[in-house]
Amino acid sequence: xxxxxxxxxxxxxxxxxxxxxxxxxxxxxxxxxxxxxxxxxxxxxxxxxxxxxxxxxxxxxxxxxxxxxxxxxxxxxxxxxxxxxxxxxxxxxxxxxxxxxxxxxxxxxxxxxxxxxxxxxxxxxxxxxxxxxxxxxxxxxxxxxxxxxxxxxxxxxxxxxxxxxxxxxxxxxxxxxxxxxxxxxxxxxxxxxxxxxxxxxxxxxxxxxxxxxxxxxxxxxxxxxxxxxxxxxxxxxxxxxxxxxxxxxxxxxxxxxxxxxxxxxxxxxxxxxxxxxxxxxxxxxxxxxxxxxxxxxxxxxxxxxxxxxxxxxxxxxxxxxxxxxxxxxxxxxxxxxxxxxxxxxxxxxxxxxxxxxxxxxxxxxxxxxxxxxxxxxxxxxxxxxxxxxxxxxxxxxxxxxxxxxxxxxxxxxxxxxxxxxxxxxxxxxxxxxxxxxxxxxxxxxxxxxxxxxxxxxxxxxxxxxxxxxxxxxxxxxxxxxxxxxxxxxxxxxxxxxxxxxxxxxx
Amino acid sequence: xxxxxxxxxxxxxxxxxxxxxxxxxxxxxxxxxxxxxxxxxxxxxxxxxxxxxxxxxxxxxxxxxxxxxxxxxxxxxxxxxxxxxxxxxxxxxxxxxxxxxxxxxxxxxxxxxxxxxxxxxxxxxxxxxxxxxxxxxxxxxxxxxxxxxxxxxxxxxxxxxxxxxxxxxxxxxxxxxxxxxxxxxxxxxxxxxxxxxxxxxxxxxxxxxxxxxxxxxxxxxxxxxxxxxxxxxxxxx
Numbered sequence: 001x002x003x004x005x006x007x008x009x010x011x012x013x014x015x016x017x018x019x020x021x022x023x024x025x026x027x028x029x030x031x032x033x034x035x036x037x038x039x040x041x042x043x044x045x046x047x048x049x050x051x052x053x054x055x056x057x058x059x060x061x062x063x064x065x066x067x068x069x070x071x072x073x074x075x076x077x078x079x080x081x082x083x084x085x086x087x088x089x090x091x092x093x094x095x096x097x098x099x100x101x102x103x104x105x106x107x108x109x110x111x112x113x114x115x116x117x118x119x120x121x122x123x124x125x126x127x128x129x130x131x132x133x134x135x136x137x138x139x140x141x142x143x144x145x146x147x148x149x150x151x152x153x154x155x156x157x158x159x160x161x162x163x164x165x166x167x168x169x170x171x172x173x174x175x176x177x178x179x180x181x182x183x184x185x186x187x188x189x190x191x192x193x194x195x196x197x198x199x200x201x202x203x204x205x206x207x208x209x210x211x212x213x214x215x216x217x218x219x220x221x222x223x224x225x226x227x228x229x230x231x232x233x234x235x236x237x238x239x240x241x242x243x244x245x246x247x248x249x250x251x252x253x254x255x256x257x258x259x260x261x262x263x264x265x266x267x268x269x270x271x272x273x274x275x276x277x278x279x280x281x282x283x284x285x286x287x288x289x290x291x292x293x294x295x296x297x298x299x300x301x302x303x304x305x306x307x308x309x310x311x312x313x314x315x316x317x318x319x320x321x322x323x324x325x326x327x328x329x330x331x332x333x334x335x336x337x338x339x340x341x342x343x344x345x346x347x348x349x350x351x352x353x354x355x356x357x358x359x360x361x362x363x364x365x366x367x368x369x370x371x372x373x374x375x376x377x378x379x380x381x382x383x384x385x386x387x388x389x390x391x392x393x394x395x396x397x398x399x400x401x402x403x404x405x406x407x408x409x410x411x412x413x414x415x416x417x418x419x420x421x422x423x424x425x426x427x428x429x430x431x432x433x434x435x436x437x438x439x440x441x442x443x444x445x446x447x448x449x450x451x452x453x454x455x456x457x458x459x460x461x462x463x464x465x466x467x468x469x470x471x472x473x474x475x476x477x478x479x480x481x482x483x484x485x486x487x488x489x490x491x492x493x494x495x496x497x498x499x500x501x502x503x504x505x506x
Numbered sequence: 507x508x509x510x511x512x513x514x515x516x517x518x519x520x521x522x523x524x525x526x527x528x529x530x531x532x533x534x535x536x537x538x539x540x541x542x543x544x545x546x547x548x549x550x551x552x553x554x555x556x557x558x559x560x561x562x563x564x565x566x567x568x569x570x571x572x573x574x575x576x577x578x579x580x581x582x583x584x585x586x587x588x589x590x591x592x593x594x595x596x597x598x599x600x601x602x603x604x605x606x607x608x609x610x611x612x613x614x615x616x617x618x619x620x621x622x623x624x625x626x627x628x629x630x631x632x633x634x635x636x637x638x639x640x641x642x643x644x645x646x647x648x649x650x651x652x653x654x655x656x657x658x659x660x661x662x663x664x665x666x667x668x669x670x671x672x673x674x675x676x677x678x679x680x681x682x683x684x685x686x687x688x689x690x691x692x693x694x695x696x697x698x699x700x701x702x703x704x705x706x707x708x709x710x711x712x713x714x715x716x717x718x719x720x721x722x723x724x725x726x727x728x729x730x731x732x733x734x735x736x737x738x739x740x741x742x743x
Contacts, residue, residue: 255633270606281594350590359579
C-alpha cells in the first residue's frame with residue numbers, strides 16, 4: 001500500500017514536471033536567470049504554490065480540525081485540547097507540505113537544468129520548505145474558521161457557500177496562470193517594480209525568493225518569522241476557542257414535512273438519484289472528483305470567447321495538422337482528472353450494508369456508479385466536443401469521432417476507477433474529504449488514466465504518425481476503447497460483483 | 507419462513523458460526539440470545555445476505571438465499587444494531603428510496619409512511635436530514651423502512667437499544683401484529699426480560715454454536731430465562 005502511494009507521488013511529480021516545466025517554470029526562469037531579479041522566479045513559484053496549498057487545505061480545516069467527528073470521543077479522554085488541536089494541524093501541515101513539494105521539486109529541477117546545481121540554494125529551499133506549510137496553514141485556518149462559523153449559522157447554504165468560495169478562488173488562480181505570460185513580459189519590462197511590489201505587498205514571498213535564489217540567511221530568518229509567528233498566533237487562538245467550537249451545535253433548520261412523494265421511481269433512476277443526493281451534499285467531494293467538468297466547460301467557454309486566436313493558429317500551416325489532435329489530447333487529460341467512480345464505493349462508508357440487503361443485483365449497483373460518473377461528466381464534455389467541432393470546422397467523420405470518443409473515454413475511466421475502488425476500498429474514515437484526497441484507489445485510478453492517455457498520445461506521435469492519418473488513428477482508438485469498455489464491463493459483471501459481495505465495512 | 511441448515515461462517519481462521527441449524531415458522535417471534543461475540547450478528551448478517559456463508563444453506567419462505575438472493579431479499583428486512591443510514595438524505599427521501607427499490611406503489615408507501623411515522627412520533631422530522639437525527643430517531647426510520655414493503659420476515663439486531671419506552675412498546679406491538687398476520691420475526695437481544703415476554707421461541711448461541719433452542723416455555727422451564735442463560739454461562743466457565 002505505501003509503495004503505491006510513493007509511486008503515485010513520484011508519478012504526479014513527474015507529470016507536473018513534464019506538464020509545467022516547458023510552459024511555466026522554464027520560461028519564468030529564463031526571463032530572469034543571471035539577472036539581479038532571479039529571486040522573482042522563486043517568489044512567483046512560491047506564490048503559486050502558496051495559493052494552491054492554501055486552497056487544498058482550506059476546506060479540510062472544518063471536518064479535520066473544528067468539527068471532526070471524533071471530537072466528543074477525544075474530549076472525553078484525558079487529553080488536553082491543545083494536543084488534539086496540534087495532532088490535527090500536524091496532519092494538515094504534512095498535506096500542505098505534499099502540495100508544496102509538487103511545485104518546488106520540479107521548479108528546483110528546472111533551476112538545476114538552467115543555472116546549475118547550487119548546494120546552498122538547495123539547503124535554503126529545504127529549510128524554507130519546512131516552514132512554508134505554516135504560511136498556508138495560518139491562512140487556511142483563519143479563513144476556514146470564519147467559513148465554519150458562518151456556515152454553522154447558515155447550514156442550509158453550506159454547500160453553496162463552499163462551492164462559491166472554491167470556484168471564485170480557482171477562477172482567480174487560473175486567471176493568474178493564464179496571464180502569466182503578461183507577468184513575464186512585465187518582469188522583463190518592469191522587473192524592479194514587480195520585485196518592489198512583492199516586497200511591499202507580500203514581503204514573505206519576496207524574502208522566500210531572496211532566501212532560495214540569493215541564499216540570503218537574513219531573508220531566510222525573516223521568511224521563517226513570517227511563517228512561524230502568525231501560525232503560532234492562529235494555533236493559540238484556535239486552542240483558546242476549540243472547546244467552544246467542538247461543543248457548538250450548528251443551527252439546524254427545521255424543514256416542514258409536506259407529505260410523501262406522489263410518484264414512484266424505477267430502480268435505476270432511484271439509484272442514480274441517491275448517488276446525486278450524496279454527491280451534491282459534499283462540496284469537497286464534488287470539487288476534488290468532478291473538477292474536470294468545470295474545466296471542460298471553462299475550456300469550451302475559452303474557445304468560444306477567445307478561440308479566434310487559437311483558430312488563427314490553424315492559419316499557420318505547420319500547426320494546422322496538430323490542432324484537432326492537440327485538443328483531443330487535452331480532453332483526454334481532463335477526463336483523467338475525473339475521479340467520481342474511484343471513490344464511490346468507499347463513500348458508501350458504514351452504510352454499505354444497506355445496498356447488500358436491498359433486492360438489487362450487485363451488477364446493477366456497479367452499473368449505476370459508472371453511469372453516474374458518465375452522467376455528471378458527459379454533458380460537459382459533449383459541450384466541449386461540440387465547441388471544438390464548430391470552432392474548427394471539422395468534417396462529418398471527424399465530428400462523429402470527436403463527439404463519441406470523449407464520451408467513451410469517460411465511461412472507460414469510470415469503469416477503471418470503480419475497479420480500483422473495488423480493489424482498494426476505504427471505509428475507516430472520519431470525513432469524506434480524506435477518501436477523495438488520500439485513498440489508494442483514487443491515486444491508482446488517476447495514475448492509470450494519465451498513463452493510458454499518455455500512451456494513446458504517444459502511440460500517434462511515435463508510431464501512427466508515420467503510417468496513417470489522425471482521423472484513422474482516432475477511429476482505431478475509438479474501436480479499441482469500445483473493446484476495452486466491453487471487456488471491463490464483463491469484468492465488473494463477474495469478478496467485480498464477487499469483490500463487491502465480499503466488501504465489509506468495519 | 508426461515509430455515510438455517512448447518513450454517514458455518516469463518517473470518518480467516520476464526521469460526522464465528524459453526525454448523526448452526528434453526529427453523530423459524532410463520533407467526534413466530536424468535537429471540538436470539540448470546541454473549542458479545544457469540545455469533546448472533548454474524549448469523550443475522552448471513553441470513554440477510556450481507557455475508558456469504560462458508561457452508562450450509564439458508565432458506566427464506568422456501569427459497570434458497572444462495573440461489574435466489576433477490577427473491578429472498580424482497581421477502582425480508584434487516585435492521586442492524588447501529589443503523590448507519592444515508593446521512594445525506596432526509597428521512598422521507600430515504601424512505602422513498604427504499605420504497606422505490608422494493609417497487610412499493612405511491613399510494614401504499616404514502617399510507618404506510620403516514621401510519622408508522624405517526625405511530626413512532628417522527629412524522630414532523632421526516633423532512634430533516636438523517637445526520638441531524640438522534641440514535642433513536644435513526645432506529646425509528648430504519649424500522650419504518652423495514653416495514654414499508656411489508657416483508658414476511660424481519661431480522662433485527664438489538665432493536666430496542668436507544669429507543670424510548672413508548673417507541674419500544676409500539677415496536678413490540680407491531681412485531682406481534684405482524685406475526686399474527688403470518689409474518690415472522692428473528693431478533694437478537696441482551697434484554698432477557700423482553701425476550702421472555704415477547705418471544706414464542708428462544709435460541710441461545712455460545713461460541714458460534716446453538717446450545718439451546720425451542721419454545722420459550724420449554725427453554726425456561728420452571729426457572730427464568732436469566733437463570734437459564736447464567737447457568738449455561740457458568741457451566742461453560
